[in-house]
Amino acid sequence: MRQKQLLKILLVMASVWLWTAISANTQEVVNAQSESIASEQINSKSIRKIRQLSEIELPNTSAELLVQSPTPTSEINQVTGVKATQTQKGIEVILQTTQGAKLQITNRSAGNNFIADIPNAQLSLANGDRFTYRSEKPIAGITEIIVININATTIRVTVVGEARLPTVELFDSNEGLIFALTPVASTTQLI
Structure with a gap:
């Protein structure tokens, strides 16, 4: 045991x-x-070496750098007149200015509306109206043309098509900037 x-x-x-x-x-x-x-x-x-917080570049958050300074008035292009002239294809809207080539346009469409914003420009019409030009039903297929100052340094051109978005072409001339507008006829579907 x-x-x-x-x-x-x-x-x-x-x-x-x-x-x-x-x-x-x-x-x-x-x-x-x-x-x-x-x-x-x-x-x-x-x-790899992991960087310390003090080594990481932070984005600039200074209010002075984030705020855009206003455009000096010497750089603002004056549009002294707006004229609409009927053509064989449609209508031409002329923004009368001696600095038409300097006008830069940002455009977009929303539904039947063609909208063009022109920065560094201001309406200063001969009739003293500094804020608006409006033409209602200038031709068949276009309901309205509006040219306004949306702020102190930007003009907006809005063209409202009756049934569809109009076709727009831009040209420079001695007279100014030309918007050649051609209405697009509505199409009817046959069933």
């Missing part, structure tokens, strides 16, 4: 010793592998 107990004790002690030896050896292998991987990464420059 004693031999069996002695054998059990020896077996437990051997197991503990073996487990301790294996754990120590495994830890040495893991440490050696970790050191090898770390040295390979450093050598291959795959580790």
